[in-house]
Amino acid sequence: MIIALPTKTSGEKSFISDHFGRTNYFYIYNTETKLGEAYINANKDGQGGVGVKSSEFIINKNVEVLITPSVGEKSLRVLNEGEVKIYKSIEKIVKVNIESFLNGELKELF
Amino acid sequence: MKQLLILSGKGGTGKTTIASSFIELSKARAFADCDVEAPNLHLLKHEGTKISKPYFGMKKAIIDQEKCIQCGLCKESCNFNSISFDGTYTIDEFGCEGCSVCEFVCPVNAIKMVDNENGEMTVYKGNSVFSTAELKMGSGNSGKLVIAVKNQLEENLTNQELTIIDGSPGIGCPVIASLSGVDMVLIVAEPSLSGISDMERIIKTARIFQVKIAVCVNKFDTNIALTRKIENYILPLDIDYVGKIPYDKLVTEFTNRGKMFVDEDLEVSKAVKSIYKQTIKILNS
Amino acid sequence: MNIAILSGKGGTGKTLLSVNLSYLAENSVYVDCDVEEPNGLLYYKIDNLEQESVLTKIPVINNDLCDGCRICSDFCKFNALAFIKGKIKVYNDLCHSCGGCKLVCPQKAITEIDNAIGVIKSGQYEDTFVLSGELKVGEESGVPIINRLLEESSKLNKTVFIDSPPGNGCTVMESISNADYCILVAEPSIFGLHNLNMVYNLATVFKKKIGLVINKTTGDPIINNYAKEKGLKILTEIPMDFELGKLNSEGEIVSKIPKYKELFFNILETVFKEVN
Known part of the structure; x- marks a missing residue:
């Protein structure tokens, strides 16, 4: 399974970003290979619709689960079309959230 | 760190007045004004060193007159009627939406999209950190600037317990941007037909974000019947009603003299204090 | 003739003025350009409103x-x-x-089709023709609706009162671009002053004739001082009046009541004199 999280800095020890659309990085983690990779969010300075672009980006990375504090209405629509499941983050740190998710401790956002 | 956002839907209901009182009561050391089209919080609350920088929101087109061969293709292609011809072709700075169609159609590459300065960001640093910004006239779409204001606050923070954010009016993009990442929203409603319809819309928007929501009514005694209508609307919802504030013309008088009315012995101050206590209780629960 | 009513922020009395001035003026049109939060029809209660979609082009992919x-x-x-x-x-x-x-x-592979971004509602209320635009929730820009409203109202050859959106964004610019006169509404507070300064700058960029209404006055001269400094004409001062506020909050057109009629009528007369 492939998991994505919006993050402030790169890496698994980073803090989660509050803004999915305008996050600095995406951390994308593969639960089978146990490998994670950070990607710069190239669209974070767009004037509008950045949530759509962020959603498009992770969908095209074959992400199945997004862990985030919140998402806007527009991102939600795109993520639904891409069949991405959304879970609400509880802790600040990326790594902790991934562990919590794998332990079934996170709640689905919608 | 907990974030409290104060919203209203309709403008002029007393959002900034409540926000500044809460800052005073809580001695919050971190606050932001996300009403970037008409920021007011800085008129009441600021201390420390002021640091400002320009904000570049969107790109707009400019025409290099040396290269332009006056073919008129750009004017013809602009769906916003923002290119005019008066001896030379020029772009209307206010009308340009930055779509870059003109840049694409220009056969001689005379059009470039350049960064447009459409606002200013300011942070006040002292005992507290206060982040604010103001858009230039005619600059729409401020969601991006709202996020920039919140980021600016965060960048300047050490570990603060409470952050208070004065939100934007309406229900559009800036409000959504101010909502992301907050723990709780306090909606300041007003007993008027327009105030109620706007409150209903803002509740719908806030619910999408699954944050704690509380409502208070300001100037409740200007229309008791409509205040009751608001109370009845909230009752069946899983939203906390944290109280009502009477109208008092002294609030404006104190504010105009740069004083905080919550420090005074007034009915209205008591009401705000009680709302503050309840709000903080819910925020920390 | 086009008269635009604007204020830096909501809740200062923009709609109160626009509705009552258009109600009292003969052969008039009221246009609600606050398409994100239209409230004019709460006052002008019209049973059989005509409704028309506002269309823009959107792409479809083959x-x-x-x-x-x-x-x-x-x-x-x-x-x-x-x-x-x-x-x-x-x-x-x-x-x-x-x-x-x-x-x-x-x-x-791309063609364009019509897409409705909102509606224009219109109807007659006694002597006043009422036009109101409403942007669909979630749509980005109300400018096409405002353009249509202004286009419709200019066809009528009447005295048009434009209830502008709050703020100083592109929708406000659109709504005052063809105005012959701008009425600025402000409250006597430091917030009111800051917001007034914002719309004053906007109106002067467009080189408009300007008049000022101070609403909910309590005796504080903060706005009067500003007006003096800028050489801005004060059309009237409306004192803080609970009864007026209550009636207005319930969607009543207060100038129907004799004791309030004169107040708005005087503004109207001054504005007409100023324009001509």
Whole structure:
């Protein structure tokens, strides 16, 4: 399974970003290979619709689960079309959230 | 760190007045004004060193007159009627939406999209950190600037317990941007037909974000019947009603003299204090 | 003649003035340009409103022709196009109708169709013709609706009162661009002053004739001092009046009541004199 999280800095020890659309990085983690990779969010300075672009980006990375504090209405629509499941983050740190998710401790956002 | 956002839907209901009182009561050391089209919080609350920088929101087109061969293709292609011809072709700075169609159609590459300065960001640093910004006239779409204001606050923070954010009016993009990442929203409603319809819309928007929501009514005694209508609307919802504030013309008088009315012995101050206590209780629960 | 009523922020009495001035003026039109939060029809209660959609162009993708090159979605500055599960999807409410995607598509796979972004409602209320625009929730820009409202009202050859949106953004500029006179409304507080200064600058950029109404006065001269400094004409001062506030909050047109009629009538007379 492939998991994505919006993050402030790169890496698994980073803090989660509050803004999915305008996050600095995406951390994308593969639960089978146990490998994670950070990607710069190239669209974070767009004037509008950045949530759509962020959603498009992770969908095209074959992400199945997004862990985030919140998402806007527009991102939600795109993520639904891409069949991405959304879970609400509880802790600040990326790594902790991934562990919590794998332990079934996170709640689905919608 | 907990974030409290104060919203209203309709403008002029007393959002900034409540926000500044809460800052005073809580001695919050971190606050932001996300009403970037008409920021007011800085008129009441600021201390420390002021640091400002320009904000570049969107790109707009400019025409290099040396290269332009006056073919008129750009004017013809602009769906916003923002290119005019008066001896030379020029772009209307206010009308340009930055779509870059003109840049694409220009056969001689005379059009470039350049960064447009459409606002200013300011942070006040002292005992507290206060982040604010103001858009230039005619600059729409401020969601991006709202996020920039919140980021600016965060960048300047050490570990603060409470952050208070004065939100934007309406229900559009800036409000959504101010909502992301907050723990709780306090909606300041007003007993008027327009105030109620706007409150209903803002509740719908806030619910999408699954944050704690509380409502208070300001100037409740200007229309008791409509205040009751608001109370009845909230009752069946899983939203906390944290109280009502009477109208008092002294609030404006104190504010105009740069004083905080919550420090005074007034009915209205008591009401705000009680709302503050309840709000903080819910925020920390 | 076009008279625009504006204020830096909501809740200062913009709609109160626009509704009552248009109600008292003969052969008048009331136009509600606050398309995100239209409230004029709460006062002008009209039973059989005519309703008309406002259309803009949005792209549709012919998936037989599209080869998934994504040039369109890369070009779109508004992020209204995204490549999801092998297809280009169009997000209508982000589209600004610039036509760029259709222009850049190498496969000619994009055509444009009409998309309703909101409605214009209209009807007659006694002597006043009422026009109101409403933007669909979630749509980005109300400018096309405002343009249609102004276009409709200018056809009528009457005295038009334009209830502008709050703030100083592009929708406000649109709504005052053809005004012969701007009435600025402000409250006597430091907030009111700051917001007044904002719309005053806007109106002067457009070189408009300006008059000022101070609403909910309590005796504080903060706005009067500003007006003096700027040489701004004060049309009237409306004292803080609970009864007026209550009636207005319930959607009553207060100038129907004799004791309030004169107040608004005087403003109207002064404005007419100023314009001519």
